[in-house]
Amino acid sequence: xxxxxxxxxxxxxxxxxxxxxxxxxxxxxxxxxxxxxxxxxxxxxxxxxxxxxxxxxxxxxxxxxxxxxxxxxxxxxxxxxxxxxxxxxxxxxxxxxxxxxxxxxxxxxxxxxxxxxxxxxxxxxxxxxxxxxxxxxxxxxxxxxxxxxxxxxxxxxxxxxxxxxxxxxxxxxxxxxxxxxxxxxxxxxxxxxxxxxxxxxxxxxxxxx
Amino acid sequence: xxxxxxxxxxxxxxxxxxxxxxxxxxxxxxxxxxxxxxxxxxxxxxxxxxxxxxxxxxxxxxxxxxxxxxxxxxxxxxxxxxxxxxxxxxxxxxxxxxxxxxxxxxxxxxxxxxxxxxxxxxxxxxxxxxxxxxxxxxxxxxxxxxxxxxxxxxxxxxxxxxxxxxxxxxxxxxxxxxxxxxxxxxxxxxxxxxxxxxxxxxxxxxxxx
DNA sequence: TGTACATCAGTGAACGCGCGTTCACTGATGTAC
DNA sequence: TGTACATCAGTGAACGCGCGTTCACTGATGTAC
Numbered sequence: 001x002x003x004x005x006x007x008x009x010x011x012x013x014x015x016x017x018x019x020x021x022x023x024x025x026x027x028x029x030x031x032x033x034x035x036x037x038x039x040x041x042x043x044x045x046x047x048x049x050x051x052x053x054x055x056x057x058x059x060x061x062x063x064x065x066x067x068x069x070x071x072x073x074x075x076x077x078x079x080x081x082x083x084x085x086x087x088x089x090x091x092x093x094x095x096x097x098x099x100x101x102x103x104x105x106x107x108x109x110x111x112x113x114x115x116x117x118x119x120x121x122x123x124x125x126x127x128x129x130x131x132x133x134x135x136x137x138x139x140x141x142x143x144x145x146x147x148x149x150x151x152x153x154x155x156x157x158x159x160x161x162x163x164x165x166x167x168x169x170x171x172x173x174x175x176x177x178x179x180x181x182x183x184x185x186x187x188x189x190x191x192x193x194x195x196x197x198x199x200x201x202x203x204x205x206x207x208x209x
Numbered sequence: 210x211x212x213x214x215x216x217x218x219x220x221x222x223x224x225x226x227x228x229x230x231x232x233x234x235x236x237x238x239x240x241x242x243x244x245x246x247x248x249x250x251x252x253x254x255x256x257x258x259x260x261x262x263x264x265x266x267x268x269x270x271x272x273x274x275x276x277x278x279x280x281x282x283x284x285x286x287x288x289x290x291x292x293x294x295x296x297x298x299x300x301x302x303x304x305x306x307x308x309x310x311x312x313x314x315x316x317x318x319x320x321x322x323x324x325x326x327x328x329x330x331x332x333x334x335x336x337x338x339x340x341x342x343x344x345x346x347x348x349x350x351x352x353x354x355x356x357x358x359x360x361x362x363x364x365x366x367x368x369x370x371x372x373x374x375x376x377x378x379x380x381x382x383x384x385x386x387x388x389x390x391x392x393x394x395x396x397x398x399x400x401x402x403x404x405x406x407x408x409x410x411x412x413x414x415x416x417x418x
Numbered sequence: 419t420g421t422a423c424a425t426c427a428g429t430g431a432a433c434g435c436g437c438g439t440t441c442a443c444t445g446a447t448g449t450a451c
Numbered sequence: 452t453g454t455a456c457a458t459c460a461g462t463g464a465a466c467g468c469g470c471g472t473t474c475a476c477t478g479a480t481g482t483a484c
Contacts (some may be wrong), residue, residue, distance in 0.1 A: 017427080039470080040470070041469095049430065052428060059471075117386060166375075170376060170380070197375060200416065203412075222461065261462080264459080
């Protein structure tokens with residue numbers, strides 16, 4: 001790996017093909033959708049023979065997993081960036097939830113790849129698994145802090161996190177595939193309604209039972 | 210349609226092929242999953258030539274839509290059956306939400322077909338659209354009644370329904386594809402945890418804002 | 419400093435797959451007269 | 452009551468597609484000596 005990225009076009013070896021394929025796959029996914037994302041198409045776009053990717057990934061699923069992992073890393077960054085300078089626990093929780101929604105809306109196909117059934121056995125891809133866990137833990141932290149601030153006990157923080165995650169995820173899927181469901185409500189001001197809904201959730205989270 | 214279902218095997222015409230295909234497609238979906246559900250396979254299972262289905266459905270999507278519509282009709286029945294003899298508005302809301310979850314867990318592939326992207330432009334299939342709306346309206350009614358019981362105003366009932374639907378749907382997807390996400394929490398007693406989570410939601414629903 | 423050789427990262431042809439759909443057809447049914 | 456004919460619901464062969472993957476290969480790189 002001494003000359004990574006040195007030669008650009010003329011050399012036989014690419015030097016950085018793995019990253020290039022992931023990058024190209026990502027942009028293909030965002031522009032053309034998941035259906036159009038095939039090994040061959042990615043190879044074509046990268047200007048490389050159609051079997052070259054197999055030297056870097058365990059079949060098609062391997063490439064998909066790598067793309068999804070990159071997606072989770074970006075989601076993590078997006079979430080943490082949104083949290084910057086926010087101090088109030090309640091605000092932080094709301095922020096991290098809304099950020100998730102924004103991310104999903106901005107990258108629907110990626111979002112679908114990250115969570116959908118296209119990649120089976122996600123746990124078997126360490127890179128993907130780690131990135132997903134890291135992203136999830138941002139939410140987890142915010143929920144725990146919020147619970148602590150409101151009732152002093154972070155006892156059922158796990159369930160509460162799952163509840164928050166349910167809200168985020170459910171709404172994200174709904175907003176991402178609008179033809180799915182209640183069309184009336186969501187015509188306009190999606191983020192406003194989302195905030196309203198999240199507020200109800202957050203309120204419910206803080207109850208003592 | 211005078212002799213529907215009269216002759217069984219020997220006759221050239223099937224007599225009830227459309228229904229038979231939907232039925233067969235449904236069972237194929239449940240046993241083998243969405244990937245295995247092709248026009249040809251359904252035709253094969255029904256004992257009919259592989260092009261016969263095209264006389265009854267607008268291509269593959271048409272068949273899928275018919276199956277999904279049947280799914281929504283069953284979901285509707287399941288929900289209303291669960292509500293029978295329940296009187297308290299809060300209990301009724303909880304019941305209808307849990308019933309949704311149970312249905313999804315019992316028929317994961319069907320659930321995925323009903324809500325996933327396999328059928329594009331769902332609104333263009335009247336049968337499907339109507340069945341989906343009817344099923345959704347059960348939830349809508351329960352939410353409205355609950356709001357009325359708790360605060361006397363069913364003003365933001367639409368948003369509240371969407372919130373409840375978000376909780377149902379989000380959790381259903383999570384429980385349906387378990388490898389997705391937080392594995393720790395959901396090892397056991399899924400319905401118990403689900404109820405806990407829904408309780409938080411329902412509690413949040415009733416807040417005055 | 420030079421050489422032999424293992425290893426890695428590419429190539430391109432080809433296989434085999436199941437699919438949705440088109441096509442020209444034929445058997446059965448129902449209706450007009 | 453009988454006949455002609457349009458229409459409907461089947462058949463089966465075939466087309467064309469893009470795909471993931473296998474295979475034998477070759478060019479380039481790095482390392483041991």
